Amino acid sequence: MAGKVAPRCLLISNSTTHPTGYLDHCAEAMTTFLKASNVSSVLFIPFALKDCDAYTAKARDRFKLMGFDVKGLHECDDKIAAVNEAESIFVGGGNTFRLLNLLYKHNVVDAIRARVAGGMPYMGASAGTNVACKSIRTTNDMPIVQPPSFEALALVPIQINPHYLEPDPNSTHKGETRRERLEQFLEDNTTPVLGDKWTVEGKNLPIRVFLHGKDMQTFAVGDDVSFLQEEA
Amino acid sequence: MAGKVAPRCLLISNSTTHPTGYLDHCAEAMTTFLKASNVSSVLFIPFALKDCDAYTAKARDRFKLMGFDVKGLHECDDKIAAVNEAESIFVGGGNTFRLLNLLYKHNVVDAIRARVAGGMPYMGASAGTNVACKSIRTTNDMPIVQPPSFEALALVPIQINPHYLEPDPNSTHKGETRRERLEQFLEDNTTPVLGDKWTVEGKNLPIRVFLHGKDMQTFAVGDDVSFLQEEA
Numbered sequence: 001m002a003g004k005v006a007p008r009c010l011l012i013s014n015s016t017t018h019p020t021g022y023l024d025h026c027a028e029a030m031t032t033f034l035k036a037s038n039v040s041s042v043l044f045i046p047f048a049l050k051d052c053d054a055y056t057a058k059a060r061d062r063f064k065l066m067g068f069d070v071k072g073l074h075e076c077d078d079k080i081a082a083v084n085e086a087e088s089i090f091v092g093g094g095n096t097f098r099l100l101n102l103l104y105k106h107n108v109v110d111a112i113r114a115r116v117a118g119g120m121p122y123m124g125a126s127a128g129t130n131v132a133c134k135s136i137r138t139t140n141d142m143p144i145v146q147p148p149s150f151e152a153l154a155l156v157p158i159q160i161n162p163h164y165l166e167p168d169p170n171s172t173h174k175g176e177t178r179r180e181r182l183e184q185f186l187e188d189n190t191t192p193v194l195g196d197k198w199t200v201e202g203k204n205l206p207i208r209v210f211l212h213g214k215d216m217q218t219f220a221v222g223d224d225v226s227f228l229q230e231e232a
Numbered sequence: 233m234a235g236k237v238a239p240r241c242l243l244i245s246n247s248t249t250h251p252t253g254y255l256d257h258c259a260e261a262m263t264t265f266l267k268a269s270n271v272s273s274v275l276f277i278p279f280a281l282k283d284c285d286a287y288t289a290k291a292r293d294r295f296k297l298m299g300f301d302v303k304g305l306h307e308c309d310d311k312i313a314a315v316n317e318a319e320s321i322f323v324g325g326g327n328t329f330r331l332l333n334l335l336y337k338h339n340v341v342d343a344i345r346a347r348v349a350g351g352m353p354y355m356g357a358s359a360g361t362n363v364a365c366k367s368i369r370t371t372n373d374m375p376i377v378q379p380p381s382f383e384a385l386a387l388v389p390i391q392i393n394p395h396y397l398e399p400d401p402n403s404t405h406k407g408e409t410r411r412e413r414l415e416q417f418l419e420d421n422t423t424p425v426l427g428d429k430w431t432v433e434g435k436n437l438p439i440r441v442f443l444h445g446k447d448m449q450t451f452a453v454g455d456d457v458s459f460l461q462e463e464a
């Protein structure tokens with residue numbers, strides 16, 4: 001469509017990668033991503049953790065090092081207006097169910113979707129990446145609260161499984177492995193799943209792709225996986 | 233109330249414990265439990281796995297060794313009648329969300345509750361233990377499908393976290409530990425949580441108890457944790 005803007009999403013698997021500190025491994029990618037849109041401030045959504053003040057303070061300190069101002073969405077009386085006026089959004093990790101529940105409760109789901117559709121840069125880490133997908137059905141988190149729906153922001157037409165881990169062959173733990181969980185997802189769903197310590201513009205471990213009715217596929221960072229959008 | 237029957241529940245953490253086979257570690261406890269109610273047949277609920285026929289065949293073979301007949305609920309045209317006529321019920325493990333969704337879809341939640349309230353023996357393993365709790369909010373499973381509610385059978389007034397694992401102090405994995413997940417649960421809920429490789433009548437690892445606003449407590453198998461019902 002003439003004039004349609006491509007959404008800009010930086011979807012990060014982990015907020016922290018051993019052994020460096022909070023957002024250290026992705027600070028350069030975030031900075032490049034935000035500067036490309038001439039952004040100087042970030043609206044931080046801290047809803048995935050209980051203590052929103054402490055979480056926002058942590059994000060504020062880290063983004064200050066990158067040269068960006070941070071406001072916490074929980075601090076804003078009119079949350080829809082805050083989303084509408086944001087230069088960029090970063091949704092932090094924590095519990096995906098709590099996060100999505102509060103996005104619905106504060107009625108900002110549609111506003112975020114509209115802003116991203118209009119080109120506003122969206123960054124998510126872990127739970128913030130889960131809620132950028134069609135649904136939260138591939139989160140690793142515990143369902144500690146019941147959101148009104150598992151349907152999420154649908155900024156990307158696929159499912160991501162953050163910090164995907166291959167099964168430990170020596171484990172005697174009899175719970176499902178991560179791979180078995182995603183295979184169970186694809187028994188009941190057809191949406192493609194991208195699993196791994198993957199970032200859109202990052203350097204990381206191999207990418208795993210799970211498609212309905214097919215064996216798991218492995219890709220390297222930098223490989224073109226845009227075919228997933230066709231599968232979706 | 234005069235004539236009220238105490239519910240009989242055998243809630244098992246794992247279907248399999250390394251290195252023995254399916255239900256081997258709890259076969260004696262199950263046999264004792266069923267014989268105490270003069271039971272000769274088991275209605276098996278296989279909904280937590282996709283292939284209900286294969287799952288029921290596996291359960292049928294294992295219970296045959298213990299001397300009990302098995303019928304799969306998915307084989308019954310009138311599922312409410314099947315629950316109403318069952319001598320005992322065993323709900324197998326797999327994906328808790330799929331299981332609870334199908335319990336609601338087939339409209340058997342109220343029937344199971346009523347039968348257990350009337351004294352029918354209920355056995356659950358893993359996901360079958362999760363759905364015996366007030367809600368599925370402490371399951372370890374991936375939310376691959378959205379049930380109409382997280383509220384479950386509420387056969388016990390607490391939450392159980394099956395196959396609870398202490399954090400690996402050497403892990404470089406940055407996802408939440410099991411303990412952190414349950415602490416997050418208790419940030420948003422007040423229901424007591426019992427975590428571990430716990431069985432009502434089994435021999436196993438220490439029991440962990442998580443209460444709202446308190447530090448984790450540790451108990452040995454055989455310790456009296458009936459105070460949890462008062463906390464609930």
Ligand SMILES: [Ca+2]
Nearest residue numbers: 094095127141
């Ligand atoms: Ca998380």
Ligand SMILES: [Ca+2]
Nearest residue numbers: 326327359373
């Ligand atoms: Ca399971």
